[in-house]
Amino acid sequence: xxxxxxxxxxxxPWIAVVALVIIWEVTVRVFDVPSFIFPSAMETARxxxxxxxxxxxxxxxxxxxxxxxxxxxxxxxxxLGFIIGxxxxxxxxxxxxxxxxxxxxxxxxxxxxxxxxxxxxxxxxLTAFLICFFPIVVNVATGLATLExxxxxxxxxxxxxxxxxxxxxGLPRSLPYFFASLKVAITLAFVGTVVSETVASNQGIGYLxxxxxxxxxxxxxxxxxxxxxxxxxxxxxxxxxLEKRMTGWAHRGQNx
Amino acid sequence: xxxxxxxxxxxxxxxxxxxNAIEDINLSIHEGEFVAFVGPSGCGKSTFMxxxxxxxxxxxxxxxxxxxxxxxxxxxxxxxxxNANLLPWRTTLDNVLLPLEIVKPYRHQFRxxxxxxxxxxxxxxxxxxxxxxxxxxxxxxxxxxxxxASICRALIHQPRLLMLDEPFGALDAFTREELWCVxxxxxxxxxxxxxxxxxxLREAAFLADTVYIMSRRPGRVIERREIExxxxxxxxxxxxxxxxxxxxxxxxxxxxxxxx
Numbered sequence: 383x384x385x386x387x388x389x390x391x392x393x394x395p396w397i398a399v400v401a402l403v404i405i406w407e408v409t410v411r412v413f414d415v416p417s418f419i420f421p422s423a424m425e426t427a428r429x430x431x432x433x434x435x436x437x438x439x440x441x442x443x444x445x446x447x448x449x450x451x452x453x454x455x456x457x458x459x460x461x462l463g464f465i466i467g468x469x470x471x472x473x474x475x476x477x478x479x480x481x482x483x484x485x486x487x488x489x490x491x492x493x494x495x496x497x498x499x500x501x502x503x504x505x506x507x508l509t510a511f512l513i514c515f516f517p518i519v520v521n522v523a524t525g526l527a528t529l530e531x532x533x534x535x536x537x538x539x540x541x542x543x544x545x546x547x548x549x550x551x552g553l554p555r556s557l558p559y560f561f562a563s564l565k566v567a568i569t570l571a572f573v574g575t576v577v578s579e580t581v582a583s584n585q586g587i588g589y590l591x592x593x594x595x596x597x598x599x600x601x602x603x604x605x606x607x608x609x610x611x612x613x614x615x616x617x618x619x620x621x622x623x624l625e626k627r628m629t630g631w632a633h634r635g636q637n638x
Numbered sequence: 639x640x641x642x643x644x645x646x647x648x649x650x651x652x653x654x655x656x657x658n659a660i661e662d663i664n665l666s667i668h669e670g671e672f673v674a675f676v677g678p679s680g681c682g683k684s685t686f687m688x689x690x691x692x693x694x695x696x697x698x699x700x701x702x703x704x705x706x707x708x709x710x711x712x713x714x715x716x717x718x719x720x721n722a723n724l725l726p727w728r729t730t731l732d733n734v735l736l737p738l739e740i741v742k743p744y745r746h747q748f749r750x751x752x753x754x755x756x757x758x759x760x761x762x763x764x765x766x767x768x769x770x771x772x773x774x775x776x777x778x779x780x781x782x783x784x785x786x787a788s789i790c791r792a793l794i795h796q797p798r799l800l801m802l803d804e805p806f807g808a809l810d811a812f813t814r815e816e817l818w819c820v821x822x823x824x825x826x827x828x829x830x831x832x833x834x835x836x837x838x839l840r841e842a843a844f845l846a847d848t849v850y851i852m853s854r855r856p857g858r859v860i861e862r863r864e865i866e867x868x869x870x871x872x873x874x875x876x877x878x879x880x881x882x883x884x885x886x887x888x889x890x891x892x893x894x895x896x897x898x
Binding site: 530532533535536537538539540541542546550551554555557629631632 | 688691692693711712713715716717719721723725726727736737739740741742775777791795801
């Protein structure tokens with residue numbers, strides 16, 4: 383074992399961020415890239431401060447639409463995953479459909495959603511939902527469908543009903559899969575929202591970046607990018623912590 | 639002699655068109671009897687377990703348990719396998735309690751009588767030497783301890799029929815002998831009916847009243863052997879001549895089966 387200082391280990395991600403910013407700043411300066419092509423880190427920071435108000439407002443819009451879309455995705459993903467995973471027939475029947483659906487670029491849905499719901503928050507919420515429910519369905523369904531037959535037999539000789547097996551064994555067993563999928567889903571939900579906002583909204587970070595880009599204010603565009611990834615990282619970390627807390631038994635190897 | 643508790647009448651089972659997994663099984667087990675099935679691997683011993691507990695229906699013939707033809711999962715049996723199959727998100731105690739959450743009539747009383755049930759589970763865990771491990775998770779226990787807990791889980795609801803599918807197969811020799819004695823003591827105390835499937839002839843001879851030897855696939859019962867050793871049996875008997883002779887005879891019969 384190398385003796386890693388725990389403090390250094392804890393700080394490692396921050397060190398990486400700082401290093402990236404320094405490389406960014408130095409590269410832009412050394413090659414003297416014009417700021418309307420690629421703004422420096424300093425300029426981006428300046429834009430962040432200057433436009434803090436509008437950025438906060440649009441971030442909030444993006445944040446709550448993403449969360450609603452994500453919430454819908456979790457609800458639908460859980461229910462659909464449970465239904466599909468609990469029956470071999472439905473699993474076989476629906477899986478190809480789901481894969482096919484997932485292969486459609488979600489940006490292609492946005493115009494349809496605009497026709498149905500107009501521009502604004504609704505298409506953003508629905509795009510976030512459409513893009514993020516798939517990993518949840520697949521993970522929950524797989525968790526349920528891969529139940530060990532011996533475990534099922536143990537319960538069945540006791541006279542357990544299908545529902546008993548699913549609730550006592552299937553569901554708890556698929557929880558690690560579920561929480562793992564939440565981490566993926568929340569980041570995808572941000573992608574969905576921002577994609578929809580760039581095309582069909584007059585609010586949100588996606589819209590902000592789009593309009594700033596059309597005015598060549600690249601500092602603001604990059605500030606938008608930073609805010610999105612910051613939000614996604616925070617949410618990811620939140621769900622990672624939740625996962626650790628809820629399903630510690632599944633990750634026992636790592637902290638023992 | 640007590641009336642037959644489990645009877646097999648001309649039972650055959652084919653999983654698919656590739657032929658019978660087991661064939662023409664006729665036998666009867668009386669209540670409280672300890673029977674063991676031995677045979678070469680792939681001889682359908684596990685299939686036999688599934689028929690007995692109603693997890694599978696026979697293709698021909700009939701299985702009767704306690705006077706009634708088996709049509710679905712039995713509900714009066716407990717089961718333990720080679721893998722302990724404990725649920726990793728439940729403590730040892732909660733794993734042992736699991737059957738009481740499912741079997742009638744306990745499932746409807748579970749909340750009300752929980753304290754009492756926990757008492758049963760603790761007592762049972764104590765008899766197999768797991769006192770003090772109740773709140774540990776299965777993955778914190780050794781293989782032998784997991785298997786003890788698994789046997790407790792199979793017995794907590796006081797089943798009349800205990801099915802054991804090579805329960806000690808994955809354990810080291812010393813732990814295995816220790817658990818033979820645990821099982822022997824539990825059985826001596828409660829006298830439930832046991833069907834034990836095993837590869838280990840010493841295990842079968844030490845524990846069982848009756849040993850059935852099965853042929854290769856399609857599995858048939860080719861020999862029924864009553865073990866006359868007096869009870870309660872001490873582990874030392876297994877190192878004495880009568881026992882060793884008995885095991886050797888059984889071994890010779892298995893040898894014949896394998897060579898045919």
